Amino acid sequence: MAVEAGTKRGGQPLLSGIRGVLFDFDGPVCRLFPNESSRPVADELRDMLVREGVKQLLTASEEQNKDPHVVLQAVHRGRPKRDQLVRAMEELVSRREVAATQKALPTPGAVELIHRLWKNGLRLAVVTNNSPSAADRYLRDWGVRDQFGAIHGRSSDPDLMKPHPHVVLCALRSLGLGPTEAVMIGDTPTDLEAARHAGVRFIGYGRNELKQQRLRDAGAEDVLGAYAPLLDEMGEKGAAAHEPGARSLGEPAACL
Numbered sequence: 001m002a003v004e005a006g007t008k009r010g011g012q013p014l015l016s017g018i019r020g021v022l023f024d025f026d027g028p029v030c031r032l033f034p035n036e037s038s039r040p041v042a043d044e045l046r047d048m049l050v051r052e053g054v055k056q057l058l059t060a061s062e063e064q065n066k067d068p069h070v071v072l073q074a075v076h077r078g079r080p081k082r083d084q085l086v087r088a089m090e091e092l093v094s095r096r097e098v099a100a101t102q103k104a105l106p107t108p109g110a111v112e113l114i115h116r117l118w119k120n121g122l123r124l125a126v127v128t129n130n131s132p133s134a135a136d137r138y139l140r141d142w143g144v145r146d147q148f149g150a151i152h153g154r155s156s157d158p159d160l161m162k163p164h165p166h167v168v169l170c171a172l173r174s175l176g177l178g179p180t181e182a183v184m185i186g187d188t189p190t191d192l193e194a195a196r197h198a199g200v201r202f203i204g205y206g207r208n209e210l211k212q213q214r215l216r217d218a219g220a221e222d223v224l225g226a227y228a229p230l231l232d233e234m235g236e237k238g239a240a241a242h243e244p245g246a247r248s249l250g251e252p253a254a255c256l
């Protein structure tokens with residue numbers, strides 16, 4: 001069911017019994033490439049394919065897609081694993097994502113939510129298909145990096161991007177939590193699928209009705225259009241419901 005801002009599903013707190021929250025980065029924390037600004041990056045990748053003489057690796061729709069990840073995964077699909085071209089493309093996307101953090105639009109309420117979750121003793125992690133360096137940079141710029149015990153993002157192997165549960169499983173391990181002790185906040189059906197594969201409950205966040213509907217259509221039970229319900233839960237009243245947990249402030253643990 002859809003959960004409107006300020007309400008809670010069936011009267012039950014969404015974070016009841018939860019000890020950790022796993023955030024997808026682009027969407028739930030910020031808009032990394034607002035206003036189609038990812039398209040020039042996708043075009044750069046397509047230019048690389050033209051130079052290499054392998055533009056035929058893309059389908060017609062992939063030739064038009066604004067998402068660099070779609071292009072990256074398409075090329076990976078058609079080339080040997082950990083191919084040098086795929087690696088070079090992934091490194092380019094990572095550099096552009098780190099640069100994009102300087103113009104990213106903060107998701108309303110996200111930084112406040114991070115503060116409140118942390119004050120309530122919940123363990124936090126990022127689970128993203130973006131470069132972990134981009135998430136690290138953004139969270140540092142906004143003064144909330146230390147609230148996160150782990151950041152798990154795209155590696156050199158595109159096969160491990162969500163909907164593969166790899167980053168979710170890595171985050172659980174880094175935070176020392178079981179699947180039922182955590183909830184994941186994501187904004188795409190791909191996030192939902194990754195959470196399901198990992199056995200983690202999912203809260204959808206959609207900044208507009210279209211994105212919310214996509215999540216509902218994919219089967220998400222809890223879909224928010226704003227963080228008000230979670231902020232309310234983590235306010236003065238919600239604080240008593242959560243025992244302060246051990247906080248994991250160090251660098252992320254390796255996850256191989």
Ligand SMILES: [Mg+2]
Nearest residue numbers: 024026027187
């Ligand atoms: Mg996202």
